[in-house]
Amino acid sequence: MFSEWEANIPRLLGEGAFGAVFKWKSPVGYLAIKLLRNYGIPSSQLSVYFKDEWQLLESLGFHENIAQLLYRFTFKPPLSLLKSITDVSLLDNVAPINEHTQQREPRSCSFLGLEYFSEGTLQSYLSKVRQSGQWSVSRLLEICYDIAKGVKFLFDQRIVHRDMKLDNLLVTRSGVVALCDFGLALQLPDQQMIARLSISDAKGGNINHLAPEVRRAKANDNQEVEIPYKFQPSWELGVLFFEISFDSFPFDNIDKLIPPDVRNQAQQHPSGMTFPEEFLDLIQRCLCVDQPSSRPTVKEICSLLESIKTDLSLNH
Ligand SMILES: Nc1ncnc2c1ncn2[C@@H]1O[C@H](COP(=O)(O)OP(=O)(O)O)[C@@H](O)[C@H]1O
Numbered sequence: 001m002f003s004e005w006e007a008n009i010p011r012l013l014g015e016g017a018f019g020a021v022f023k024w025k026s027p028v029g030y031l032a033i034k035l036l037r038n039y040g041i042p043s044s045q046l047s048v049y050f051k052d053e054w055q056l057l058e059s060l061g062f063h064e065n066i067a068q069l070l071y072r073f074t075f076k077p078p079l080s081l082l083k084s085i086t087d088v089s090l091l092d093n094v095a096p097i098n099e100h101t102q103q104r105e106p107r108s109c110s111f112l113g114l115e116y117f118s119e120g121t122l123q124s125y126l127s128k129v130r131q132s133g134q135w136s137v138s139r140l141l142e143i144c145y146d147i148a149k150g151v152k153f154l155f156d157q158r159i160v161h162r163d164m165k166l167d168n169l170l171v172t173r174s175g176v177v178a179l180c181d182f183g184l185a186l187q188l189p190d191q192q193m194i195a196r197l198s199i200s201d202a203k204g205g206n207i208n209h210l211a212p213e214v215r216r217a218k219a220n221d222n223q224e225v226e227i228p229y230k231f232q233p234s235w236e237l238g239v240l241f242f243e244i245s246f247d248s249f250p251f252d253n254i255d256k257l258i259p260p261d262v263r264n265q266a267q268q269h270p271s272g273m274t275f276p277e278e279f280l281d282l283i284q285r286c287l288c289v290d291q292p293s294s295r296p297t298v299k300e301i302c303s304l305l306e307s308i309k310t311d312l313s314l315n316h
Pocket residue numbers: 013014015016017018019020021032034067114115116117118120121167168170180181182183
């Protein structure tokens with residue numbers, strides 16, 4: 001199947017901390033191929049992140065709001081595929097330069113074959129939709145509901161994503177939003193959702209979407225960090241809902257989190273959109289800084305969004 005790569009070179013979609021992603025027209029339809037950076041590093045030296053992305057994806061099962069892993073394979077990529085990669089450290093990893101020939105020689109690499117999302121990231125989708133004049137409260141609520149369902153699916157399996165942001169959410173042709181990039185995701189041992197990580201594994205991810213209690217976690221004498229993740233998903237949903245609603249970040253100063261006045265924000269919003277009061281309350285409660293346990297649960301967030309959506313459609 002991959003001999004066809006030479007004839008039909010995949011197009012680079014994105015490069016990031018964990019590798020590079022290409023769009024490829026395979027014999028079975030379009031796929032997003034993610035080249036993982038981890039090849040050649042002994043398993044014992046890999047951080048928890050690298051090891052787990054495909055294992056976690058394979059164990060998840062199907063959900064409409066999670067980018068599906070369809071294939072996983074290992075082979076030597078042709079140089080033509082690697083030509084578009086600009087990240088030199090990634091290139092050095094997957095195709096080091098041979099000292100004698102001074103040519104790059106591809107090594108056998110791990111690839112993930114993922115469902116391809118033709119509308120790209122939610123970040124780029126939103127800027128397009130906002131400009132097109134198609135933006136509406138009902139579309140906003142659908143997107144938030146999709147994300148909440150994806151997060152709930154993970155939460156029910158005690159999984160925290162840890163890198164939630166608009167760039168790690170993808171949109172299908174029909175407008176369904178799904179979570180992707182499980183490079184930092186962790187499955188926790190029990191319902192308490194406390195992770196015990198080494199200092200290096202505790203770091204990483206997107207600090208802007210980490211709950212205050214997660215960011216405050218400090219290493220103990222054994223150089224181990226105990227991180228309480230139970231209320232993180234509700235917090236990150238609050239941050240994302242705020243960003244999607246108001247096209248801005250909820251906090252002026254990320255080091256000193258002062259909760260925003262969400263209603264006030266909505267009234268001042270230049271779009272003139274009328275946001276349902278219950279939705280604004282929901283965001284406000286998710287962004288509770290001092291008492292994580294008073295944030296609504298992910299389950300509650302899903303059912304509230306469902307009823308707000310229904311009320312909205314009945315009133316129109
Ligand atoms: N399944 C996909 N369909 C379409 N584009 C994708 C897909 N997966 C990833 N991308 C694009 O590639 C970028 C990087 O992918 P991601 O999985 O987030 O890798 P990284 O771990 O390097 O951040 C994404 O932000 C998106 O632009």
